[in-house]
Amino acid sequence: MRSIVITLLCLFISSLSMYSQEMPAPENTAEVEDSSPSASIDEQMETVEMETVEKDTVETETMEIGTAEKDTIEMETVKTETTEKGTAEMETMEMETVEKGTAEMETVEMETVEKGTAETETMEMGTVKKGTAETETMEMGTVKKGTAETETMEMETEMQEEETADEEITPLSSGLAVNFVQNSVGGFFPVFLGHINLKNRLNATWYSVFWTNPSFGTLEVGGDLWLETGAGLGFSSADGKLYVNPSIGFTHGKFLSGGEKTVIGDGIVPSILTLYNNDWFEFEFYLAYYKSLRKEGPATRDFILNWAAPGIKVSKAFSLGAFYEQFVLTRATEGEAHSIYQWLGPYIKVPVGNGHFLRFAGGKNLANQEATGNEFYKISAFINLK
Numbered sequence: 001m002r003s004i005v006i007t008l009l010c011l012f013i014s015s016l017s018m019y020s021q022e023m024p025a026p027e028n029t030a031e032v033e034d035s036s037p038s039a040s041i042d043e044q045m046e047t048v049e050m051e052t053v054e055k056d057t058v059e060t061e062t063m064e065i066g067t068a069e070k071d072t073i074e075m076e077t078v079k080t081e082t083t084e085k086g087t088a089e090m091e092t093m094e095m096e097t098v099e100k101g102t103a104e105m106e107t108v109e110m111e112t113v114e115k116g117t118a119e120t121e122t123m124e125m126g127t128v129k130k131g132t133a134e135t136e137t138m139e140m141g142t143v144k145k146g147t148a149e150t151e152t153m154e155m156e157t158e159m160q161e162e163e164t165a166d167e168e169i170t171p172l173s174s175g176l177a178v179n180f181v182q183n184s185v186g187g188f189f190p191v192f193l194g195h196i197n198l199k200n201r202l203n204a205t206w207y208s209v210f211w212t213n214p215s216f217g218t219l220e221v222g223g224d225l226w227l228e229t230g231a232g233l234g235f236s237s238a239d240g241k242l243y244v245n246p247s248i249g250f251t252h253g254k255f256l257s258g259g260e261k262t263v264i265g266d267g268i269v270p271s272i273l274t275l276y277n278n279d280w281f282e283f284e285f286y287l288a289y290y291k292s293l294r295k296e297g298p299a300t301r302d303f304i305l306n307w308a309a310p311g312i313k314v315s316k317a318f319s320l321g322a323f324y325e326q327f328v329l330t331r332a333t334e335g336e337a338h339s340i341y342q343w344l345g346p347y348i349k350v351p352v353g354n355g356h357f358l359r360f361a362g363g364k365n366l367a368n369q370e371a372t373g374n375e376f377y378k379i380s381a382f383i384n385l386k
Helices: 002-022 029-035 037-168
Strands: 174-183 187-199 202-210 227-236 242-253 263-277 281-292 301-313 319-332 338-352 356-365 375-384
Touching (some): 202 242, 338 375
Antiparallel strands (some): 174 187, 242 263, 281 301, 319 338, 338 356, 356 375
16 A cells, blocks of 8 residues: 555656646746846756756656665565465465374274274173073073082982881881792692892892792602791882892702701802882893702702893883793702793783882793693782781
8 A cells, every 4th residue: 555655646746747837937037037047047947957857856856756666565465475485385385284184183083983883893792692501590590500509409309208208117027928829830829928128229138939839849658848038138219219128048958959858058059139119110030040058869960040031011000021930950960950940921010008019920931851841820819918
């Protein structure tokens, strides 16, 4: 603005100068010239010189002022351009800085968000995993606790059952049973079985077999009947399904010793009885070795007696199974070893009451070297007396 004012002032001064040169001389000039020609000329020259000087001064000042104004304008233009350039550069730098800062902030924010999201997801996954692990741990703990409680309850139940069994099976309490047997070779012979409870699942046993067949004694008069007695130990399994009873017995008479009169302990009989029973299956096995102890005559002999009877419990009313029995002469001072009989056939068993049963077996005799018949039968009536 200042440069414009100065320019207008210079132009105004210049116009005044030019106007003064074009103005007409005063009317009394001729009078002056006429009166003093020399002075007029000198005065005119001085006027011209002054006007020239003034004109030069004005032009110089105008040039100086114009130059100054030009320089000022150029400087101001340069300053303005510099300022504008600097401002533009600063604005550009600021914009770039702002944009860079914004970009960096956005990047940081995005990274922060992504990091936060990742951490959140990690935390959520960790929480889920932790929750899952805690749930699984709780479930496992619950299962283990349930299992432990179940096992504890089972153990307590077993202990209670054992205590009940111990209460039911009082030490030194006793029992007695009788088994009446009739078969096609041995005839009729009752077997008495007794036991004394020592502790749970263990008892002492004893037995006696009354062999009534006169051919085992003195056939002519029916005397010297054979007698077998013995004792042993009975072992029961924890579940009460298996029972094993090894025994040692002795025979009395003359059947093994070969004499003419009865003697005590004419033979020894080691034996084993095995019984198994569950809800649907039953099994009975017996093995005995009759060995002569005394020689009272020229003919002594040894025998093996065994049988096996596996069966299925068809219902609570009866069982069906197979029956096998063999009686073998293993040694004789007069004669050779041979099988006296060998039976094989089915059986039917009818349980009655508490521990009583009736079993009938019949079938084929596979060995008939002593005219014991081609077929056999055997019936057992077991009665639990106490």
